[in-house]
Amino acid sequence: MGANVQKNKIDVKKIDRIIKGYDKSEESLLAILQDFQRAFQYVPEEGMKRLSRAMGVPESKIYAMGTFYKALSLKPRGKHTCKVCMGTACHLKGAGQILETIERELKVKRNSTTEDGLFTVESVNCVGACAMAPVVVVDESYAGHVRQSKVMDILDKYK
Amino acid sequence: MEKITIIIDGKQVEAVKDQPVLMAARENGIDIPALCHHPELESSGGSCRVCLVEAVQGGRSRIVTSCNYPVRAGLEVNTSTDQVMKIRKGVLELLLCRVPDSEVVRGLASKYGIDEPRFFKDEGENNRYKCIACSLCTQVCEDVVGVSAISMQNRGVEKAPGTPFHKDSQACIGCGACAYACPTGAISMKDSKGVRTIWGRKFKMAACSVCGKPYIPQAQVDWIVKTTGKDRAFFDKCPDHR
Numbered sequence A: 001m002g003a004n005v006q007k008n009k010i011d012v013k014k015i016d017r018i019i020k021g022y023d024k025s026e027e028s029l030l031a032i033l034q035d036f037q038r039a040f041q042y043v044p045e046e047g048m049k050r051l052s053r054a055m056g057v058p059e060s061k062i063y064a065m066g067t068f069y070k071a072l073s074l075k076p077r078g079k080h081t082c083k084v085c086m087g088t089a090c091h092l093k094g095a096g097q098i099l100e101t102i103e104r105e106l107k108v109k110r111n112s113t114t115e116d117g118l119f120t121v122e123s124v125n126c127v128g129a130c131a132m133a134p135v136v137v138v139d140e141s142y143a144g145h146v147r148q149s150k151v152m153d154i155l156d157k158y159k
Numbered sequence B: 001m002e003k004i005t006i007i008i009d010g011k012q013v014e015a016v017k018d019q020p021v022l023m024a025a026r027e028n029g030i031d032i033p034a035l036c037h038h039p040e041l042e043s044s045g046g047s048c049r050v051c052l053v054e055a056v057q058g059g060r061s062r063i064v065t066s067c068n069y070p071v072r073a074g075l076e077v078n079t080s081t082d083q084v085m086k087i088r089k090g091v092l093e094l095l096l097c098r099v100p101d102s103e104v105v106r107g108l109a110s111k112y113g114i115d116e117p118r119f120f121k122d123e124g125e126n127n128r129y130k131c132i133a134c135s136l137c138t139q140v141c142e143d144v145v146g147v148s149a150i151s152m153q154n155r156g157v158e159k160a161p162g163t164p165f166h167k168d169s170q171a172c173i174g175c176g177a178c179a180y181a182c183p184t185g186a187i188s189m190k191d192s193k194g195v196r197t198i199w200g201r202k203f204k205m206a207a208c209s210v211c212g213k214p215y216i217p218q219a220q221v222d223w224i225v226k227t228t229g230k231d232r233a234f235f236d237k238c239p240d241h242r
């Protein structure tokens, strides 16, 4: 994860505003964590701590929730998510080299975020589009039959 | 408490309706191995699957976890048929691959003739755990101690108990109930020179005014005094000298 991303000051007021918008009830917890994720691109530690205090729910429980759901990330995430499918079909069609190219060009390791906070690169299992393997998914858009030499053109559009 | 008669391993025994089969068996001197069940914790059990038995009811036979299968009239239980033993052995072998360093699991597995699991791939010392992710520790912490200092984190193969943010938990009182409850000896707790170390935090122990032995974390005394209103002076002496 990029150093300057992590140093980004999180806005405590924004955290409290999100929490205030909900009823004081255990049922609000997940919705609030999702709002944190949306507002900050991740769930900050300070957010979980404040949530624990505001709702009177132990920190351990909120942390358990935060680590359980795939939709929540405890590390700062990039503005865009780039998923490289490493399922069987994509793997056979050279997904490994594609991922390596992205890692090299963006100077980032898989399952982490670029220094400038623009991309979070993830390797994922079959995304269900094997017919167009190898597949790269940026945010919600799927690119199929991706060639190693062309993969950076796809990502450049998001820069 | 409604008493009923059921059959375990061909013997007629008395049991309480709705109690877990495991407890009914134990009360009648029939031993079924079990790891993740604790009689004091209602929500415990059902995760290690070591306690599997055959339950026959209404002519239907099923393999069930005895620690959370309720006793009902007409139930017939078989704890050690060939099929049960074979499945239990399989469960133990898989558990042993996961926690080869746990003496408890190793001991149990060897009773079933497994000394080394066939599937174990040693990934080095840093990747060996004794935890089978049964969550007894976190349940004790929440339901019995009442502090919820630890919780089960992550999911799937990464699921494990821990303190929030992997930092010292301010909620922890150092009581060690989790370590006592853990069936596989996975939680490290060390007492030395009046200091207890658990979950990465150090707790000062209060000493007995008679024998001088440090016997309870100061934080635990504070917690008990705060939540029960018990007289602080009560903790001046250890249980042996009260």
Ligand code: SF4
Pocket (backbone or CB within 6 Å): B130, B131, B132, B133, B134, B135, B136, B137, B138, B161, B181, B182, B183, B184, B185, B186, B187
């Ligand atoms: S540490 Fe022990 S009690 Fe806690 S989940 Fe692991 S095996 Fe169960």
Ligand code: FES
Pocket (backbone or CB within 6 Å): A085, A086, A087, A088, A089, A090, A091, A125, A126, A127, A128, A129, A130, A131, A133, A134, A135
């Ligand atoms: S393997 Fe990549 S889409 Fe199925």
Ligand code: FES
Pocket (backbone or CB within 6 Å): B033, B034, B035, B036, B037, B045, B046, B047, B048, B049, B050, B051, B052, B065, B066, B067, B068
């Ligand atoms: S003791 Fe029954 S499943 Fe673990």
